[in-house]
Amino acid sequence: MTDDRDKQISEARFHKLFDDTQAMSIQGYRADGTVVYWNAASEKIYGYTTAEALGQSLYDLIIPSEMRDDVQKAVAWMFEHEQGIPSARLNLKHKNGTTVPVFSSHTVVALPNDEPIMFCMDADMRALEIAENQVQRLSYFDPLTDLPNRRLLLERLASILRPNNGDSPVAALMIVDIDNFHSINESLGYASGDRVLMHCAQCLQQFAPALDDIARLVKDEFVLLLASAGNSSAAVATNAEQTAKQLIAALEAPLQLDNSTHKLSACIGITLFDCPSEQLGDELLRQADIALKSAKKSNDAQICFFDTDMENAVKERLKIAQALAHAVDKKEFKLAFQPQVNRHGQLIGFEALLRWSHPEFGAISPEQFIPIAETTNAILPIGDWVLEQSCLQLVQWASQADTKRLNLSVNVSSEQFRRGDFVSRVQQILLNSGANPKNLRLELTESLMAEDIEFVVSQMHNLRELGVSISLDDFGTGYASLAYLSQLPLDELKIDRAFVKDLNKQGKGELLTETLISLGRSMNLTVIAEGVETHEQFERLQELGCEFFQGYLFGKPRTDIESYLNQKS
Template structure:
């Protein structure tokens, strides 16, 4: 009798312990998963009251659908072997459908003359996971500005160096320093200084392409990473210098906080690196920091490169940029026209090619000045000038019956084309000059198709509505796919010179050229082959069915084309 009473007291104690435990969900299940025990903590963690849970199965209550087969196998194994399985972190289901992360332990209690019961003891991990997430955030983010910190920037650099796409692309790392920031803290207080740093961080976020390309390194220093996009050191240097100039312009705007205006000054140190590379992130930061110290010591330059050769390239680029701003007014630009011919070598039109002859810098290649014009925006007035001069030539040719059929092809920069007023500008120039739009053709590059294809198509349709025809230049080297090609309102495809030059080698270019010609003819498009330099190329292109040709064999670009019109 005493033994039974002691057993009842012991069971009551354990029930009291299980029922009152707030930190641990304890459930009891039969072999088929039916709930026979459900303590108060289970109600709190999973949302079901004891009355709701009793008689239901754990599969209906807390096991996500995708886990049911696996859990049923585990439960069957435990009842068969009368023992539990190792504890584990599981994502179970709340009554409201949300996920409940728990650390779950299991055991099977089997007593004589009683059915075995599986007990599950689940610790709620939500608070722990939130704490872990906060620790993780503090490990990688600056608590004041909420920007990535030095550690995350180093990991970002390492990842970029390992996983860079493309062939030996070049990345840039910029360190931005707020000059004499300590004076703000000393004169106005640290809380005011913190607000200035937050304001600077928000301004810099406008210049980062992704959330982890900008970091606060500490105190008043920020780092910005330009990923591997440029294909040469010169291009990367130009892009980084342009970005640094924009950053300084924004940071040096008067800052108003608490009715006080403060004038900030800043310096930028820049380093470049080829990708992929074994160069460590710490080394890149060190190089950029050396460049930054050079900029801070200088009383003239607020932007400095770690590589002195890049500084020379940037200065040369700045010189070209400044000279380009006056190229039109100083009458330094010229149009050179290269003839386009048919199979009988009869001239059917010309491509207008821009030339720049500077009185001191001599002849400057379009490959050098066009990217600068696009980056600085001077391509807009220059593009208008090219179009106007081309239209004036069309008007001149129209006065001669023998030449009124001639077309002129004008290259259009993506920077021009993406402007909302581009079509309006074209229409105004056509009206002002009186040129026939049916003799004007715009050559667009495939890079236009990399973004906002709907806008591109709409612009092209508006141009064709004016009577202007459209050519897709260097087809096969860029972004165009057959899916895009069928959508575009085109009149012409131009075969890139790289494919044409490959014809003599019997390489892949021959197959690609033949495919483009066949594709163009099937879509009722004119096809022009560029870069024709040998009689063999000219004959092979004719055999493939190409009708129009352009290249040094048939005529080189000239500013005076009277010889081609005889």
């Protein structure tokens, strides 16, 4: 009797232990898979109550269909040998159909005069997987700002530095440092310091094409990567400098800390590099850090480039930008005019081209100063001046019988065009000058079509209502897809000189040029080819259906337009 009582007490203890444990799902099964035991933890993990599970089949309850055959074989083997199999991670099935990852152990209990029972003990791995994912994320991301950390940044740099078969752009990497950050922690506390770091992270995200292009290195140092900025070092440097200035401006926006307003300041070090490159990510960070230290030591520069020559170029651009701001008032600009002709070589008009001669720098190429003017908004007064002088030229031509029918094409920058009052400015300039709008043609670049096409179309319609005609410049090289080209209220397509240069009977240039000419003519648009330099190009373009031409073959841009006209007459 004592032995039976002890056995009953022991069984009760184990049942109590099995039933009450919340950490381990314990199930019991007969050889055919019928459930004979189902504890409270099993209800929680798999969703079935004990009443629902008892008497049901293991294979119907928690075994996914794709695992059924393998599990049946394993169960048969365990009952045949009356022993368990090695523990393993399994993806089983919840009542609602979702996957339940578990670490599962199995054993078969076979007692004398009793049927054998297979017990499965499953540990829920969902919490562990969440923890593993968190650990994985912490190894690549900063826990405070949720930005990529140095490790992930170096992997990103390695991926863009390795050789590839695509383009080889120039990229820029900048390190951003918050001035006197330690004093914020010391005077206002670490909570305020964390607020500053979060503010910096949010500012960087405004300028990053993707999250993996920014990172927090240590403390108050951040990185911004401009991965595919362009193929020209000068252009990339200009873009990086402009981005850095905008970033500093965003960082310096008033910030509320400890019930008072604070204004941060920052320094930025920039290095440029080619992709691909044999340089390592650590070396690029070192270069940017050297530039950063130079900026921090400077009394008047918040931005420094690692490359000395590039720093000189930046200083040169600054001088040009400063000079551009006064060039109109100092009457340093002139217009040059390049002739446009028909298929018979007869003059039909000119394109007005801007020229700048500075008393200190000498003649400066438009390719050099126009991008600077566009980034500093100096292009707005310059653009107005070009339009005003062009209209005055049209008025002068209108007074003479042999020139009154000449057209004048004027380039318009995207910054001008997107200005809200551009149409009214054109209208006012036409009224003030008295020029005939029918002789004025505005040349727009395809880059305008990259965004906000509805605004572009509306603006173009408004200009045409003034009587002005519109040309799409450098057609075929940019953004003007055929999908919406028909939406644009155009008068002219201008074939880029790159197509004309490659024009030959064996090359792709001829096929593309013929396609563009046919497209323009099918839309009842004037088609003009620029960059015509040889008689062979002139003749072949005529054979392809082009009727209007511009290029050195007919005349280089000249500021002494009157002498040119007298020579032609």
